[in-house]
Amino acid sequence: MTFVQLIDCRTSRFDEMDRLMDTWVEQTKGKRTATHAVVGKDRSDASHFIEIVEFPSFEEAMRNSNLPETGKVFQELVALCDEMPTFTDLDVVRDERLCAATARRLFETVAAPGELAPLDGLLAQDYHDHDPANVQDTIGMDAMRREVEMWRGGFDVTFTVEDQISEDDRVCTRWTFEGTHHGEFMGLAPTGREVTMTGTTVFRFDDDGRIAEGWWQYDRLGLMAQLGALDALEN
Numbered sequence: 609m610t611f612v613q614l615i616d617c618r619t620s621r622f623d624e625m626d627r628l629m630d631t632w633v634e635q636t637k638g639k640r641t642a643t644h645a646v647v648g649k650d651r652s653d654a655s656h657f658i659e660i661v662e663f664p665s666f667e668e669a670m671r672n673s674n675l676p677e678t679g680k681v682f683q684e685l686v687a688l689c690d691e692m693p694t695f696t697d698l699d700v701v702r703d704e705r706l707c708a709a710t711a712r713r714l715f716e717t718v719a720a721p722g723e724l725a726p727l728d729g730l731l732a733q734d735y736h737d738h739d740p741a742n743v744q745d746t747i748g749m750d751a752m753r754r755e756v757e758m759w760r761g762g763f764d765v766t767f768t769v770e771d772q773i774s775e776d777d778r779v780c781t782r783w784t785f786e787g788t789h790h791g792e793f794m795g796l797a798p799t800g801r802e803v804t805m806t807g808t809t810v811f812r813f814d815d816d817g818r819i820a821e822g823w824w825q826y827d828r829l830g831l832m833a834q835l836g837a838l839d840a841l842e843n
Contacts (some may be wrong), residue, residue, distance in 0.1 A: 610700035610817045611666040615659040617685075617693035622649075622657060625688045631679040638720035639675055641668040643709045655690065664710060664817060666699070668729035699764060707813045708772045711779040714819065715767040716813075718756055727753055732818040739824045761794025763803070777813045782806075785826070789835055796835055803834045 619625055633640070642661050650656035663669040672678060686692065714730045727749055737746035738754070746755050751815040759765060764787050771782040790798050807826025814820040832838060 609665060611663045611669050612698040612700055613661045613663070613669060614696040614698065615661065616696070617657055617659075618653075618655045618690040619657065619688055620655050620690060621688045625657075625685060628681060628684055632633060632677060635677045635681075636675055638716070638722070639677075639725070643670040643713055662700075663802055664713075664729035666697075671726075671729075698726075707777075707811070707817055707819075708774045708779050708781075710813070710819065711772065711781050711809075711811050712769050712815060715769060715783060717780070718760070719765045719767045721764075722762065724757060726824065727756075730819055732814050732816070732820045735819060736821045737824070738822065741828050758793075762798075763787030763789045764790055766827055779808060779813070780808065780810045782808050790841065793835070794832075794837075799835055801835060803831055805831045 615822075642663055645659065647657060647659045650658075661669075663672065663828060710730060714727075717725050717727070717730065729750060731749045733749050734747070735752050737752055739746065739755075742755075746752050766786045768784040768786070768787040769781055770784055773780045783806070785803075785807065787803055789796075789801050789803060792798065805818050805827050810823045811819045812821040829838075
């Protein structure tokens with residue numbers, strides 16, 4: 609279930625607070641779990657600010673709070689406030705906004721360097737994946753995690769989201785994949801080649817806002833050609 613936290617504070621040093629938050633965003637790049645954040649200033653009180661932060665779930669919010677960088681920044685943020693800020697925790701019971709941000713975050717999570725982050729805030733446990741390159745569909749979050757690890761093991765992954773269209777419980781994302789072939793992939797030894805691939809993915813979301821099903825279309829033949837896998841056939 610989507611979770612929202614309201615942070616209510618008063619400060620006469622907002623410019624310093626704004627720079628502090630920019631620093632925190634940079635320090636936690638690839639690790640923070642918030643999907644959307646808005647800061648508003650009270651029109652009748654220039655020292656009164658409210659930040660609205662959205663997470664895929666309460667558990668993801670707690671994971672975000674437990675980041676070492678978050679604890680450090682919180683103490684510095686409190687020091688910039690005129691009084692102790694207040695926090696309101698909300699479970700979202702109705703959301704008219706569709707799930708494009710969650711789809712985008714999945715691509716960001718897959719491409720983030722280091723150990724693959726947990727996917728439970730993004731994918732349903734019984735997630736069902738349709739990939740025409742696989743003989744059988746991938747079913748279950750753990751199985752999908754292994755699929756993602758296979759790609760990450762072969763490439764330094766970067767995804768660029770080119771376009772998104774949302775309707776009801778579906779989000780269609782057009783993306784570009786770029787990477788360096790640094791590990792074994794589909795039986796091919798590392799080549800060190802830089803590769804690019806385009807594709808489109810349609811995700812279906814469940815009632816909890818998690819991705820329940822996915823359909824992938826991408827230029828795998830073009831990818832294999834860039835890796836030299838088709839050279840023998842051409843000769």
